[in-house]
Amino acid sequence: MKNIKFEGIMPAIITPFNEDNKTINVQAAKDIIDWQLGQGADGFYVLGATGEGVLMGREEREIMCETAVKHVAGRKPIICHIASINFLEAVELAKHAEKTGADALAAVPPFYFGYSDEEIFNYYKKLAGSVNIPVIIYYHPAAQANMSPELIAKIFEIDNITGVKWSSGDYFSMLRLKDMTHGEMNIINGPDETLLLGLTAGADAGVGATYNCMLPEYIRLYKAFKAGDIAKAQQHQFNVNRVVDVLLKFGVIPGVKAGVQMLGHAGGNAKFPFPAFDDETRAAFESAMRAAGIPFAD
Numbered sequence: 001m002k003n004i005k006f007e008g009i010m011p012a013i014i015t016p017f018n019e020d021n022k023t024i025n026v027q028a029a030k031d032i033i034d035w036q037l038g039q040g041a042d043g044f045y046v047l048g049a050t051g052e053g054v055l056m057g058r059e060e061r062e063i064m065c066e067t068a069v070k071h072v073a074g075r076k077p078i079i080c081h082i083a084s085i086n087f088l089e090a091v092e093l094a095k096h097a098e099k100t101g102a103d104a105l106a107a108v109p110p111f112y113f114g115y116s117d118e119e120i121f122n123y124y125k126k127l128a129g130s131v132n133i134p135v136i137i138y139y140h141p142a143a144q145a146n147m148s149p150e151l152i153a154k155i156f157e158i159d160n161i162t163g164v165k166w167s168s169g170d171y172f173s174m175l176r177l178k179d180m181t182h183g184e185m186n187i188i189n190g191p192d193e194t195l196l197l198g199l200t201a202g203a204d205a206g207v208g209a210t211y212n213c214m215l216p217e218y219i220r221l222y223k224a225f226k227a228g229d230i231a232k233a234q235q236h237q238f239n240v241n242r243v244v245d246v247l248l249k250f251g252v253i254p255g256v257k258a259g260v261q262m263l264g265h266a267g268g269n270a271k272f273p274f275p276a277f278d279d280e281t282r283a284a285f286e287s288a289m290r291a292a293g294i295p296f297a298d
Contacts, residue, residue, distance in 0.1 A: 001160050004134050006104070007204050008076060011211035012050035014257055015064050017268035024063045028266035032212075035080060039215045042066060042205070043077040045165075048106065048138065050209035052257060053081050054106040055271040062096050069101045079136060079207075083107035083143075084166045087123070091130045106220040108143035108167055117151045120144065124155045126230045134162040140190070141168050149177040156185050163204075165190050171189060171201045177203040191242045192218075196237045197254025199225045209252055213259035214240050216295045242292040250285050251275070262286050264293060 013036070016028035026151055035045065045066045047053030053061055065080050072078055082103040086130035088109070094105050107127060109120045112280035128135040137155055139147050166174050167190030178201065180185060189198025192208035195218065199206070211218050221236035247255040252273050262285075268274040277285060 001134055001162060004104075004162050004203050004295070006043060006163065008080065008206075009040075009211060009215065009222050010043040010045050010077075010079070010205060010207045011036050011041055011215060012045040012048045012186075012207050012209050013068065013123065014212055014260060014267055015047065015051045015053075015056070015060075016257075016260075016266055017271075021272060022060065022271055024060055024067065025266060025268055026063070026067050027216065029067045030041075031082060032260065032265050032267075033068065033071050035122050036215055037075060039073070040178075040219050041076060041211075041215060044072065044101075045106070045207040046078060046080045046102075048165075048207070049082040050169075050212070050253065051081065051109075051149070052110075052215065052253065054083065054085070054108075056095065058084075061093060062100075064104065065093075065097050065275060066100050067202055069097075072237065074101075075078050077103040079104045081106045081108075081138060083109075083111075084137065085110075085112060088202065090127060094127060094131050098131045098133050102133065104137045104162070105131060105137055108135040108138040108140055109147060111143040117148075117154075120147065120151065121155055124161060125158050128158050130161050130239050131160070134161065136162060136186070136188070138162040139164050139166055139168060142191055142263065149173045149180055149210060152177055153180040153185075156181055165187050165207055166198065166203065167191060167192060174198065174201045174203070193237075193241050195240075196225060196230075196233050197222065199233075210247060210259075211257050212256050213244055213263055214296065222296055239296060241294055244287065246288045246292050249288070250281070252278075258282060258285055259289060259294065260276075263287060
């Protein structure tokens with residue numbers, strides 16, 4: 001199982017909600033998946049931070065997992081994020097995702113409380129032991145700021161822990177982790193604005209929020225890097241970063257959903273307490289996005 005590696009460009013797909021801001025707009029989710037597959041997505045990361053998984057109830061999370069897995073139908077891999085502040089719920093979500101047919105699971109470490117390295121290790125050991133598919137550590141400093149490369153490398157020794165989604169800008173630590181695990185750990189870059197840095201540091205793939213509205217440009221970046229054309233890859237990184245800057249100003253999750261709608265797909269609003277854009281804000285957002293280059297020319 002350790003030799004399973006996810007590669008390429010995988011959108012951290014949004015979860016489109018209906019007007020009640022609770023129930024899943026299943027048809028919209030299918031339409032977005034088809035759109036992103038048509039653009040060349042190498043897989044999907046479902047119910048992570050962009051997918052607002054930890055803000056949703058268990059039933060909604062299971063519906064979105066089932067929708068994605070069944071609609072993709074094996075055409076590309078699905079990684080389903082299942083972490084919950086309630087560990088028993090995380091285990092049930094993990095078992096559900098495995099039964100549904102997800103290719104792998106991902107989970108942030110236990111959050112809010114300041115857990116020790118031993119407690120974090122035991123968390124992943126017990127979680128991974130509840131399923132028989134690959135489990136990916138989701139390292140995000142917002143969830144647990146002090147996961148050292150040494151700790152992540154130790155967790156990697158657990159049988160079905162196969163990789164890490166590295167959502168930190170600390171590329172020195174990523175390089176150290178790559179070295180510690182002899183290049184065997186599947187490292188997936190998280191920060192969209194530094195994808196090129198992550199690839200250079202040894203990441204095998206990228207998973208990102210803003211891939212939802214700039215997927216072709218990220219694919220061009222990845223292909224240029226793989227072809228050894230660093231100058232071209234850098235230019236694509238410059239292009240997406242102009243848009244990332246706009247999204248940071250308006251709020252990444254609401255902005256990504258508005259960007260998807262701007263490109264013709266129903267995204268719904270982000271979960272409360274994220275704001276819904278009023279008409280004035282939406283007009284300003286769309287104007288700034290166009291000025292930044294969206295939609296990019298082929």
